[in-house]
Amino acid sequence: MGRVTTREKLLRVRDGAVSERVDTLVVEEPLEVRLDGEPLTVTMRTPGHDFDLAAGFLVSEGVVARSSDIAAIRYCAGAAEDGANTYNILDVAVAAGVALPEASLQRNFYTTSSCGLCGKASLEAVRTTSRWTVADDPVRIDHRAFAAMPERLRAAQRVFDRTGGLHAAGLFDAAGELLALREDVGRHNAVDKLVGWAVREDRLPLRGTALMVSGRASFELAQKAVMAGIPVLAAVSAPSSLAVGLAADAGLTLVGFLRGASMNVYAGRHRVVVERDAAAQAPATART
Template sequence: MLVDASTPVRVIKFRSETDEVANLQDSVATEEPLEIRLSYDDGSSRQVQNVAVTMRTPGHDNELAVGFLYTEGIIQNAADVLSAEHCFIACSENRENVIQVDMSEGIMPNLQKSERNFYTTSSCGVCGKSSINAIRTVSSYTDLADSDYVSADILYSLPEKLLAHQAVFASTGGLHASALFSLSGELLIVREDVGRHNALDKLIGASLLMNDLPLTQKLLLLSGRISFELVQKAAMAGIRIIAAIGAPSSLAIQLAQEFNITLVGFLRQQRLNIYSAEHRISIS
């Protein structure tokens, strides 16, 4: 469950058709910074390094941190992580907005894998990358047996199932969601955040901590548009079918084609567009 996912605000609502003016209390999605710190043994002493600051909706912060480190290629699996907790002891201020991931003994993080600057916005998880080649992180799961198939009828049913589990979105209208479904349409995990890349990192982080990677025989549903980075993160987790209510970008389609990922956009009102690897979807 999200913590402080919505914030009450005063708002003046105006409706031109009736000239009605109302001064009300409303709810908006909470956005706060999260600093991700990494603690590891370099062979001589324990080091603590600030890895990133991302603007996020509070809640599932340990999953966000672990998912971010995994999709950036900094950690390889759940065994690399000893713990991921808010920094309550070493931090005197804003402790709830600082999370420290402690690496297991003998595990060195691949910090050279990430060329991200220490700040990313909630809307663009790629900001700070030095070049597009730096974010073409290679997935460990590209050579697995491919037997993921889903019917169009199952896909048509997913947006309504997702919306029924977006309680905070219902009250604020301001959160993105990433949802993991079985190929039969069973909802498995939902994560929400003001940042679409954060929502997916939370979902992948939760799966990693449950030792559920790779996410084969499952499909990913995104509540908005499909960006390049979301396809890259899905590829890192072994996801082969991505569907979204919104549109894909040109680079998202290009990367999906490179990784042989089925990419579906504009999934709404019994309609869908297939942009790559259409062999995994049964239309009839």
């Protein structure tokens, strides 16, 4: 297993004063994912939970939906000069009868940690048909439970506390309790690691849950939520127009700018329960 953090020397300048110090940085390394021995994709990620990352990626591509679809996941020999395993190559063997992805749905061989969508062959290819539907999920979440999610997510980010350089994806229940969390230098990787954990635990579809991400809500993150059967996606920052469109089409509740008690609900507002203060709702009484 590779290192999650590393220490590097730097020159610090503050108000004209110069000093040398050592800083803790998050590690970013390539991970090549192979499917039945054939190269599928390379993504830049933070080492850790690599098996979950690969499994979650395959859920997003519509290849697997349960743990029995995966026969095995193993590290392959790396490319270190001394012949040691770099733990940067994974091979996923699918079970008999599991169809491999079509060429039109495969990503280019290299994708960045910041944008998993960049390697897609086309926008239409991203609209993979999910095995689950979220439109009929009856879950409703109180606005106060939403308000508690950002702080609970932040409190559970152990590596972020040391580096300040990681995204997080958290899975919450309808009461706002954190069920699981994954961190990564890439937003989409953090979500894949979370979904991969769920599929390997045979928890899909993730009905009655909410996915919260520490950055913005992109089209791909909305797609990953739908592909995992998650009915609610919340983000601390803005959604994209494509994410809003997909959420509306799929019946996904999409919340953006979730910061404390403030939020914007862009789609699926029926799942957000807001109980206004009784005094605020009461009609004004005429003064005499």
